[in-house]
Each structure stands twice: as structure tokens, then as C-alpha cells.
Amino acid sequence: xxxxxxxxxxxxxxxxxxxxxxxxxxxxxxxxxxxxxxxxxxxxxxxxxxxxxxxxxxxxxxxxxxxxxxxxxxxxxxxxxxxxxxxxxxxxxxxxxxxxxxxxxxxxxxxxxxxxxxxxxxxxxxxxxxxxxxxxxxxxxxxxxxxxxxxxxxxxxxxxxxxxxxxxxxxxxxxxxxxxxxxxxxxxxxxxxxxxxxxxxxxxxxxxxxx
Numbered sequence: 001x002x003x004x005x006x007x008x009x010x011x012x013x014x015x016x017x018x019x020x021x022x023x024x025x026x027x028x029x030x031x032x033x034x035x036x037x038x039x040x041x042x043x044x045x046x047x048x049x050x051x052x053x054x055x056x057x058x059x060x061x062x063x064x065x066x067x068x069x070x071x072x073x074x075x076x077x078x079x080x081x082x083x084x085x086x087x088x089x090x091x092x093x094x095x096x097x098x099x100x101x102x103x104x105x106x107x108x109x110x111x112x113x114x115x116x117x118x119x120x121x122x123x124x125x126x127x128x129x130x131x132x133x134x135x136x137x138x139x140x141x142x143x144x145x146x147x148x149x150x151x152x153x154x155x156x157x158x159x160x161x162x163x164x165x166x167x168x169x170x171x172x173x174x175x176x177x178x179x180x181x182x183x184x185x186x187x188x189x190x191x192x193x194x195x196x197x198x199x200x201x202x203x204x205x206x207x208x209x210x211x
Contacts (some may be wrong), residue, residue: 005153032105035084038063053081055101056088067100078125080104082144109193164203172197 037043037055045066047055051068051154067088071077080086080102090100114124123129131138142148176196 028085028089030089033057033086033088033102034059035080035102036064043116044069046079052077052079052083052084056086056102058088059085065100067102070101070103078104123185155158159203161203165200168200168203172200 033056035043035054036059039055040057044053045055053066054069055064055066055169057064065088067090069079070089085105087103087105088100089103112124112126114120114122116122138146140206
């Protein structure tokens with residue numbers, strides 16, 4: 001088929017024609033909306049279901065709706081706040097309207113935009129930021145010659161529990177065994193301390209580990 005012929009065929013087999021051929025009655029939609037429950041209840045429903053549903057109001061028509069919260073990679077859970085601007089996407093469905101998904105929209109206000117946006121990549125939120133693995137460790141690895149920092153201006157290295165324990169144990173052993181010479185009447189030395197130090201409690205954290 002010649003190039004003009006192919007172009008003409010593409011012009012014909014578009015939009016309504018293709019939907020009719022495929023039996024698609026609903027082409028889906030993408031709309032701008034605000035997170036809002038016009039009934040006055042909670043704008044998020046996450047009870048009794050494996051999915052999280054969010055109420056919204058179409059910014060163009062004012063029509064209410066409810067959409068399933070889109071969770072990127074099934075790992076990033078962030079509930080939108082009331083009145084947040086979001087996008088609602090509903091895919092085409094040959095059997096009828098598809099399930100709508102709610103996608104987080106713009107940041108919403110200046111306080112949600114990090115000052116380091118142009119120089120770094122990261123997670124930024126006004127809420128508690130929680131990292132949790134249900135069945136395994138959480139590992140943070142820095143590049144070769146780089147460091148994992150707790151705090152933007154961190155410069156001091158953290159102490160490792162096993163080394164701190166070893167140093168304290170050595171101090172306790174030396175203290176309990178030490179004697180003083182030349183402090184008694186006549187020759188001899190004092191005995192070891194009458195009140196020896198006991199074993200010191202570990203300083204190890206119960207969760208955090210470092211190397």
C-alpha cells in the first residue's frame with residue numbers, strides 16, 4: 001500500500017470507527033478534580049476493602065465521583081488531603097465504564113514544594129514519613145565513598161554498639177583488677193577494689209544497624 005493510502009486508512013480507522021470495530025462503548029476519560037465528599041463525610045474510604053477509595057468533585061462539571069487511589073509500584077501510600085487537586089483517569093472498557101483511578105495532581109501549595117527540588121531527588125511531605133517492610137529488612141546504601149547521613153549537616157560518625165560494648169567491657173575489667181602500690185604502711189599493695197563494677201548494659205539499638 002502506498003504512503004498516501006496508508007495515511008488515508010489511518011484517518012478512517014480512528015476514534016469512533018475503531019471503537020465501533022472493537023465493540024468499545026466507553027472510551028474512558030481523564031479529568032481534573034478536587035478531593036471532596038459533597039455528602040459531608042470523610043473524603044477517603046479505606047475500611048473493609050483491599051483498595052483505598054477517594055471521593056472527588058469534577059472541577060469542570062461539579063459532578064461527584066469516587067475513584068480508587070493509584071499506588072505507584074504498590075509501595076507508595078499517600079492519602080490526598082481534602083481539596084487537593086488531582087487527576088482521575090478511567091480507562092476504556094468494552095463492556096461498559098471502566099474503574100476510575102485517582103492520581104495525585106500538583107503539589108497544592110508552596111509548603112509542599114521542597115527548596116532542594118532543582119538540586120536533588122527525594123521524598124518530601126508535611127506528614128510523618130514512614131518506611132516499612134512487612135517481611136524483610138530496610139536497607140539504605142550510599143555510593144562508593146559516600147555516607148548515609150542522619151541530618152542535613154551531619155559530620156560526626158555514629159558509634160557502633162559492638163565496639164562501644166567492647167571498650168566498656170575492657171574498662172570494667174581493668175578497673176576491677178587494678179591495684180595501687182606504695183600507698184600502704186610498709187611494703188605491699190592495696191587489694192583490688194572492694195566494690196567492683198558489674199557488667200554494663202548493652203548500648204545496642206533494637207532495630208537500627210550501621211556499618
